[in-house]
Amino acid sequence: MKNIHQKKLSDETIAQRIRSASESRPPADFVSRVMDGLEPKKLSFWTRVRLWLTEPRSMTFTPVRLIPVVATVAVLLVVGISQFDMLYMPDNGNHPVRFVFRSDAVPASNVAVIGSFNNWQATGAMMQYDRSAGAWVLEMPLPPGNHEYMFLIDGEKFVEDPYAPLGRDDGFGNRNSIIIVDGAYEQAL
């Protein structure tokens, strides 16, 4: 018990020292050096749309105006819930998808597929090595739609699927691969 208490105290002490240590200061002209190199941005159409859609707006409602809005939302909820039930019923139209990761370029002792369909968790998504194909393979049923995913190598390295037809920046400097599930497409060995 005493040891546990000492360990906790020590962690807090170390954290405090890290938090309070003085920080290195960049050169005095650093900000102007950065700013001098920047040009005004020329936005794509889609970025303009995204900015417009995400722009904060204030709205005011009166009870009379609110009634049709509430009615519309209620109808959409009912329709949406029924669609949701159809999508996730057993044999709901999920399609088998085969993920393939060729390991010749990236040595690996284990590989998992993580993505938007499994909350980016490796649990239950470990791939099996197919010796004849020389590749890591996993089949899983996925609902129709677009799904983002990456390969997780040895539990710590994220790798984009080089054979994915589409990809998207994840906002953290990496790219997620995208698979389109419509019953006609799956990765091929």
Added chain:
Amino acid sequence: MDEKRETEIIREVLAGNPGAFEELVRRYQGPVYSLMLRSLGNADDAADLAQEAFARAYTRLETFKFGKRFFPWLYSVSMNVLRDRVRAMGRDFHVYMETDALPAQAENAVDEREAVETRLDGEKAFEVVLRLAPKYREALILRFRYDFTMREIARTLGVSVSGAKMRVGRGLDMVREEFGRNE
């Protein structure tokens, strides 16, 4: 600076006003420069690379997701810039993260007596942190200095959440061991 203000700035920059970016540069120049200085050990190189990091963040600002914190995103971009520089120097980034000691140590080497005193002095814990391999050093600094969540640390360092927890825990153990060795 709160998230709401940062979002306003980013929207302004994206709308075509690069001058608004200056507030973000002023706010985060210290952490980004410190990252580069810790990693390269040379003030001029660190300033150049920190400048490159902000330039890349500006270029890629369209990929920033509103509703997220800006600083972890900026730090991830900075780590990628650092990764590119390490590779350009002909070195493997993963090996660098595993094994490199702080380059500045050689330049600012202290004598053995001073080093022992440093290890014995609790106030110098941060210097012990700076001597750790970068994978542990950065995890500890992100967690305790910049209050990153484990998920943010994982995304920034390119590891799983459990990997981030392991690095923070192991880093703490290593600092403790360094002090305990002289008690």
